[in-house]
Amino acid sequence: MTLQDLNTSRRGFIAGSGLVIGVAIAPKFLSAAPTGVRAGGDSALLPMNTFVRVGTDDTVTVLSKHIEFGQGPFTGLATLVAEELDADWSQMRAVHSPTENKIYANLAFGLQGTGGSSSIANSYEQMRKAGAAARAMLVAAAANEWKVPASEITVEKGRIKHAASGKESGFGAFAEKAAKQMPGEPKLKDPKDFKLIGTELPKLDTRGKINGTAIFTLDITPDNLLIAVVAHPEHFGATVKSFDDAEAHKVQGVVDVKQVPSGVAVYADNTFAALKGRDALSIEWDLSKAETRSSEELAAEYVRHFREPGIEATNKGNVDDAFKATGVQSIEAEIVFPFLAHAPMEPLDAVFIKSGDGSVDIYNGAQFPAMDQQVAAKILGMDEKQVRVNTQLAGGSFGRKAQFGSPYMQEAANVYKASGGSRPLKHMWTREDDIRGGFYRPMYAHRMRGAINADGQITAWEQSIVGQSIMGKADLDSTSVEGASNLPYAIPNLKVTSHNVKLVIPPLWWRSVGHTHTGFAVETFVDELFQKIGKDPVEGRLALLKDEPRHAGVLKKAAEMSNWGSKLPEGRMRGVAVVESFNTYVGQVVEVSVGPEGTPQVHKVWCAVDCGVAINPNVIKAQMEGGIGYGLGAVLFDAVTLGKGGRIIQSNFHDYRSIRINEMPDVAVEIIKSSEKPTGVGEPGVPPVGPAVANAWRRLTGAPVRQLPIVNIVSA
Amino acid sequence: MVSFTLNGQQKEFDGDPDTPLLWVIRDAEKLTGTKYGCGVAQCGACTVHLDGMPRRSCVTPISMVDGSEVITVEGVSGKEADAVKTAWAGLDVPQCGYCQSGQVMSAVALLQMVPKPTDADIDGAMAGNICRCATYHRIRAAIHNAANSMEG
Numbered sequence: 001m002t003l004q005d006l007n008t009s010r011r012g013f014i015a016g017s018g019l020v021i022g023v024a025i026a027p028k029f030l031s032a033a034p035t036g037v038r039a040g041g042d043s044a045l046l047p048m049n050t051f052v053r054v055g056t057d058d059t060v061t062v063l064s065k066h067i068e069f070g071q072g073p074f075t076g077l078a079t080l081v082a083e084e085l086d087a088d089w090s091q092m093r094a095v096h097s098p099t100e101n102k103i104y105a106n107l108a109f110g111l112q113g114t115g116g117s118s119s120i121a122n123s124y125e126q127m128r129k130a131g132a133a134a135r136a137m138l139v140a141a142a143a144n145e146w147k148v149p150a151s152e153i154t155v156e157k158g159r160i161k162h163a164a165s166g167k168e169s170g171f172g173a174f175a176e177k178a179a180k181q182m183p184g185e186p187k188l189k190d191p192k193d194f195k196l197i198g199t200e201l202p203k204l205d206t207r208g209k210i211n212g213t214a215i216f217t218l219d220i221t222p223d224n225l226l227i228a229v230v231a232h233p234e235h236f237g238a239t240v241k242s243f244d245d246a247e248a249h250k251v252q253g254v255v256d257v258k259q260v261p262s263g264v265a266v267y268a269d270n271t272f273a274a275l276k277g278r279d280a281l282s283i284e285w286d287l288s289k290a291e292t293r294s295s296e297e298l299a300a301e302y303v304r305h306f307r308e309p310g311i312e313a314t315n316k317g318n319v320d321d322a323f324k325a326t327g328v329q330s331i332e333a334e335i336v337f338p339f340l341a342h343a344p345m346e347p348l349d350a351v352f353i354k355s356g357d358g359s360v361d362i363y364n365g366a367q368f369p370a371m372d373q374q375v376a377a378k379i380l381g382m383d384e385k386q387v388r389v390n391t392q393l394a395g396g397s398f399g400r401k402a403q404f405g406s407p408y409m410q411e412a413a414n415v416y417k418a419s420g421g422s423r424p425l426k427h428m429w430t431r432e433d434d435i436r437g438g439f440y441r442p443m444y445a446h447r448m449r450g451a452i453n454a455d456g457q458i459t460a461w462e463q464s465i466v467g468q469s470i471m472g473k474a475d476l477d478s479t480s481v482e483g484a485s486n487l488p489y490a491i492p493n494l495k496v497t498s499h500n501v502k503l504v505i506p507p508l509w510w511r512s513v514g515h516t517h518t519g520f521a522v523e524t525f526v527d528e529l530f531q532k533i534g535k536d537p538v539e540g541r542l543a544l545l546k547d548e549p550r551h552a553g554v555l556k557k558a559a560e561m562s563n564w565g566s567k568l569p570e571g572r573m574r575g576v577a578v579v580e581s582f583n584t585y586v587g588q589v590v591e592v593s594v595g596p597e598g599t600p601q602v603h604k605v606w607c608a609v610d611c612g613v614a615i616n617p618n619v620i621k622a623q624m625e626g627g628i629g630y631g632l633g634a635v636l637f638d639a640v641t642l643g644k645g646g647r648i649i650q651s652n653f654h655d656y657r658s659i660r661i662n663e664m665p666d667v668a669v670e671i672i673k674s675s676e677k678p679t680g681v682g683e684p685g686v687p688p689v690g691p692a693v694a695n696a697w698r699r700l701t702g703a704p705v706r707q708l709p710i711v712n713i714v715s716a
Numbered sequence: 717m718v719s720f721t722l723n724g725q726q727k728e729f730d731g732d733p734d735t736p737l738l739w740v741i742r743d744a745e746k747l748t749g750t751k752y753g754c755g756v757a758q759c760g761a762c763t764v765h766l767d768g769m770p771r772r773s774c775v776t777p778i779s780m781v782d783g784s785e786v787i788t789v790e791g792v793s794g795k796e797a798d799a800v801k802t803a804w805a806g807l808d809v810p811q812c813g814y815c816q817s818g819q820v821m822s823a824v825a826l827l828q829m830v831p832k833p834t835d836a837d838i839d840g841a842m843a844g845n846i847c848r849c850a851t852y853h854r855i856r857a858a859i860h861n862a863a864n865s866m867e868g
Contacts, residue, residue: 070811070849202808209813210804212749212789216814219748227743252732270743271752272735345753345761345814345848395751395814396848431754618808622854626811629850653758653846662839664852 046175048134050103051127052081054179058158058172060087060134062127063097065104065112066119067367068205069344069394069401070626071682072619073119075203077127079616080120083196084131084189085138087171088158094204096391101370113368115402115509117582117680120615124678125188132186134178141177142169191613191675200618205393217392220351220363222424226255227274228415231264231281232433234647237290237504240264240283247280257281258418265415267425275430291504292646295443295639299336302445302501305466306334310497311476313485317493322451322460331450331532333525336707337467337517338639340441340510341656346395347429348437350412354421359386364409365394367401375406379413380421398511398630403439407506435656436648440640441510442468444480446521451493456533458544460493463521468507469500479509483518483579483687488551489526489544505642511630512683515581519687520635520694520708523577527695528704537576537695538564550610551578553672554587557608561670562589572603575696577688584684585610585672588628590665592696598714599636600697602665605689609669612676620681621669627685628667633659635690637709657711718782722747723791733779737771738762740778741788749789749817753846760845763818764788770825772844789817795866796827803862811849819845823859832863 045053045061053061062081066073074094082092097104104112107122135155142160143150146167154161161168171178191197208214233239243264245257253273258265264281268274293301323330350364360380366372369389377387394401401408412427419425429437444467451460463484469477476498478485485496510516530540538559545552555578559565568574571593578587587608595601607624614620637657641649650656694705707713718729722745729740741750741764750773753761757772764773765787773786800823810816819842826833826841833841838859847855 070813072811202805203810205813206805206808206810209810209816210801210820212747212817214813215748216751218752221743221746221748270731270735270739272732272739272743275755276732276734343848345759345812345846346751394812396812398848431756431759622808622811622851625853626849626851629852630848633850652756653754654756658759658846658848659850659852660846661842661852661855664850664856667853 046179048137048178049130051097051130052085052134054134054138054171054175056172056175058091058170059093060085060091060171061093061095064094065097065106066114066123067096067365067391067394068094069365069397071119071623072203072616073114074205075201075619076120076615077123078204079196079201080123080127081131081134083194084128084186085135086155086157089196089201091158091171092204099366099369099373099389099391111368112370113402115367115399117584117682117684119680119682120678121583121680128188129186132188133183136183136186137178137181138171138174140181140183141174145174145177197613197615198617201616203619214393216346216395217349217351217364218346218428220392220426222353224423226267226269226419226423226425227271228265228267228419228425228427229274229278229430230260230262230411230415230433231266231278231283232262232436233285233290234436235285235287235290235292236438236646238285238287239289241286242284244282247282248277251277251280256419260411260414260418262411262414265418267419271428289504290646291642293642294644294646295338295641298443298642299445302336302443302466303334303447305499305501306447306464308499310464310499313476313481313498314494314496316495317460319460319462319493319495322493323449325453325459327454328459329452331452331529333448333528333704334706335446335521335524337444337520338641338708339443339505340516340634340638341435341640342398342400342510343434343656343658344394344396344398344400347431347434348401348408349426349428350409351424351426352412352416352421353424359388361388361390363390363392364412365397365401366391367397368403368406371404372406372409375409376413379410380417399509399513400439403508407439431653432651435640435650435652438506439508440505441516442470442507444517446517448521448525450525450529452529452533458491458529458533461487461491463496464499465497465518466499467501468503470507470509470513473500479514481518482514483581484522487522488548488580489541490547491544511627512581512686515579515687519577519579519581520691523579523688523691524694524698524705527575527691528698531699541576541578550585551580554578554585554608554610557670557672558587558589558606561606561608561668562591564589573696573700575692575694575699577692577695579684579687581684581687583679584681586624586684586688588688588692590689590692590696592693592700594701597711599711600693602632602693604666604668607667607669607685608672609681609684610672610674611681611684612674612678614671615678617671620671623681624669624685625667627683628689629659629664631686631689632665632693633663635693635708635710636663637711639709639712718778720781720783721785723787729778733777735778736774737764737776737778737781737786738773741773741786747788747790751814751817753815758846759815760822761815761818763821763845765792765821765825768828770822789821792821792824796824796862799862799865800824800827800858803858803865806861807854807858809851809854809858811851815845815847819847819855823855823862826859827862827866831866833859
């Protein structure tokens with residue numbers, strides 16, 4: 001987005017030409033009817049540009065093009081705007097922007113969407129420009145009113161001042177006049193003059209999440225609402241052969257039952273009736289195209305691919321010669337990674353409400369809102385302009401809601417369409433639907449081979465990775481090999497290959513994508529090699545990271561925070577890992593003992609992060625803490641497993657175990673001071689914790705972790 | 717017909733007596749702070765206070781609630797509730813926020829019973845509340861802060 005676009009948008013509003021943000025969507029969106037859907041302030045909000053509204057009550061509302069599901073864009077984007085606007089933090093608010101693919105595109109993708117830890121990185125200049133433009137408009141309006149030169153006006157903490165005349169005002173009094181100003185190219189601050197960026201500002205969305213007033217999709221409850229749930233198969237690729245809904249219809253409150261492409265939908269007047277009705281269905285599934293192999297059988301097939309050459313991702317030096325050299329010792333390892341469900345707290349859901357003019361409002365935790373809009377419009381046979389996607393706060397995602405082609409919205413729209421659309425409808429998934437719903441972090445198998453020469457140097461590294469291509473590619477999928485193909489360690493001979501496996505089980509990115517497995521494989525294997533050659537894991541890594549100062553920086557910092565090398569209590573061991581993902585560098589040291597279940601008990605994690613300019617250290621630390629808990633839980637406990645015949649075994653949190661408070665380690669986070677451009681923090685906290693724990697575990701017990709989750713190995 | 721009080725107001729429910737309290741609160745009473753997360757008392761997102769005790773509303777049939785007093789996050793009050801909410805805000809505990817109503821209700825109940833909880837007390841009282849964002853580190857600190865703020 002250029003300033004030109006900002007100006008064009010603003011002119012569109014003033015001229016009343018129907019530019020979507022100013023006229024068509026905003027008023028509806030700001031006064032939407034369903035319970036609790038509301039914008040920032042109660043008073044009139046005047047548009048400064050497509051991202052900033054100033055209220056007559058002095059509130060400043062930022063329209064976040066990124067969905068808020070806990071990773072902090074409401075606060076982060078508002079910080080960028082407030083900085084250049086010279087606003088006071090207490091006057092800042094944030095809401096989701098409307099769906100408008102061009103105006104609100106993620107500049108990293110070219111379409112409206114949130115993912116890849118890109119919210120701050122792609123918004124850094126755009127949101128600052130939006131704030132600076134709004135400031136210029138307010139100053140111009142004040143200069144006109146006060147009849148003084150704009151250059152003599154200052155703005156500080158939300159107050160517009162003219163020192164010579166003693167005039168002073170808040171923003172609200174000039175909001176209306178400012179909206180008619182045409183700003184020139186605003187000048188952005190020199191980072192050394194930042195007042196808000198880099199400070200621990202409180203998050204904007206905290207209060208409503210403590211007192212129960214925050215509204216998520218599931219909380220939208222218009223009158224006459226119909227609740228729909230879909231009975232899904234227990235095998236991937238299964239379809240409905242026949243069904244008997246007689247018992248379901250007998251359930252009080254069940255309104256209708258319809259077959260939809262993904263299963264059988266039950267419609268009811270309330271949620272309990274819908275669930276009871278679904279339980280009462282009798283469905284025969286056609287398994288002729290279903291996956292009927294077990295996870296164990298799949299793993300056996302995956303490792304067979306290691307015999308094949310694979311797709312070359314990296315080939316540097318000559319790996320074969322290095323392994324053949326005299327005196328070289330070869331170390332090998334195979335690691336198998338399970339399917340992982342994202343399991344966000346709020347399972348998938350969407351609400352459809354038809355207006356009097358036949359247009360439809362959809363409320364959902366839209367991670368790719370414009371894609372959801374396109375998909376829903378197509379299924380409903382409507383013009384896209386007649387379908388509005390209103391992004392709501394979402395109870396987590398971790399990647400689950402970012403799907404090309406929006407398969408979830410396809411199901412929801414099909415369910416709504418089959419209902420006839422005469423009543424507002426909420427389509428919701430249960431936890432069982434969520435755990436069994438696919439779109440998992442795929443299964444992967446890694447085979448690694450390392451060469452150690454007679455001098456104890458690591459001379460070659462060969463790695464082969466087998467798994468589904470998340471991007472659906474026949475050739476190299478960079479998300480399968482990221483973190484391995486660009487191995488940061490200076491090893492002269494490096495070869496990384498990839499093997500794509502096709503399954504009917506739909507794959508998806510899962511918080512930190514390829515790094516969820518490559519980070520584990522690389523960081524555990526390199527640690528084993530260091531142990532083999534008798535090198536300290538920190539010193540060994542640093543020696544091979546001479547050309548990677550940011551990796552080395554976070555590793556040194558984490559080691560320093562933990563007082564690495566100090567004497568540990570009896571029965572404790574430390575492990576370390578360093579992973580770059582999404583251009584953010586994270587080093588972690590963990591301290592582990594054998595817990596009461598015979599599994600690793602993680603007592604403490606020291607985490608150092610380098611994400612360039614730190615916009616809000618409070619949010620960065622929270623994301624590191626949360627990423628560590630999320631990654632640790634998966635490595636210790638989680639797998640979605642297909643049993644004999646391909647039936648999905650897990651169904652809810654009793655067998656797809658989430659980390660709990662008693663298993664959460666103490667976490668200390670430090671942020672490296674940097675003047676590099678800001679990069680994301682939503683995902684990069686995840687990858688290092690697993691390998692750091694596995695490294696500590698191997699050094700503590702002698703048992704390398706070759707299969708995840710760790711709980712399965714220990715209890716086996 | 718089931719009669720109960722919800723945040724101090726008299727309520728009646730004449731639907732299916734097996735209906736979990738969660739869905740009566742959300743669907744019939746349209747109080748949406750209490751969340752659905754699992755439906756099987758595994759995650760604690762639906763935690764309310766039933767006659768003063770923390771209770772997973774997703775597995776509590778409404779028939780069991782007859783004559784009882786139900787408090788949800790919207791209605792919870794008193795010095796423990798004030799201390800918990802202040803401490804939660806002070807540390808910016810929530811991330812996605814979806815589980816936090818349940819976390820707050822469990823934490824308030826803990827402090828009502830144990831004004832100065834140890835880490836082990838916190839583990840015992842809060843292990844039934846899952847947070848997939850893993851805000852546990854701040855939850856623990858916020859409970860200690862809340863306990864400290866209530867002293868004297």
